[in-house]
Amino acid sequence: MEFLVTMTTRVPEGTPEAEVDGVRAREAANSRRLAEQGRLLRLWRPPLGPGEWRTLGLFAAPDAERLEEVLAAMPLRIWRSDDVTPLTAHPNDPGPSAAGAADARPEFLVAVAPSAPAAGPSRAPDDALAAEAVRARELAGTGHLVRLWQTPGQGRALGLWRARDSAELRTVLDALPMARWLSFEATPLSRHPNDPGPAES
Incomplete structure (x- = not known):
């Protein structure tokens, strides 16, 4: 499970810089071990404000209890709080092999939620769902769609995407068959x- x-x-405040550097060095070594064990899959930094220290991590564990054991053993946990979102398989997920492909384009994490249904023929959502699966395969082939998961909440999903910039990403997302919903x-x-x-290549 991811x-x-x-x-x-x-x-x-007041923590000596040498202590901070030591903890960060142990954290880096621990991250390498977790990656070798297949527990740590990815680490990113989202946009940060002044003084913020935040990281997004993609982890693999059999269940939430085992994940907590991994997180609790990380050196930075002495100063850190963790917010965990369980991820389950999405039918349109290209799979981990897509995530392993080197690509220099920037990455984006995209949270997807249902919006108010648009007016239209009653068959439109079913037709759009079928077209969405086809389009997801095409976008995985171009390297735009890297991973796709379902998250807690009806119809909610999370995707890892690549694009030249936020404008190209917006264009890709707006063109999805299900975009209006x-x-x-x-x-x-x-x-x-x-x-x-x-x-990165």
């Missing part, structure tokens, strides 16, 4: 120094 973990770190919230991602993902 999990998205939002990790927020707050170092206590969905709302999208995109978070630009930058690569974390400890990310075990594929090397």
Whole structure:
């Protein structure tokens, strides 16, 4: 099972810089071990404000209990809080092999939720669902769609996408067959120094 973990770190004021550096070095070494064990799949940084220290991580674990064991053993946990989102398979997910392909385009995490149904023929959603599966395969083939998961909540999903920039991503999302029935919230991602993902080409 896969999990998205939002990790927020707050170092206590007055902590010596040498102590912070030591914990970060142990965290980097631990991240390498977790990646070798197949527990840590990806690490990203979302946009951060001044003084913020936040990381998004994609982890694999048999269940939430085992994931907590992994997170609790990470060195930065002494200063960190974690918000865990369980991810389940989406029928249109290209699969982990797509995520392993090196690609220099920026990555985006896109949260998808149902919006108010648009007026139209009653068959439109069913037809659009079928067309969406075809389009997802096409976008996976071009490297735009990397991964797709279902998240808690009726009709909610989370996708890892690649695009030249946010404008191209918006164009791709707006052209999806189901776009009129969905709302999208995109978070630009930058690569974390400890990310075990594929090397950029």
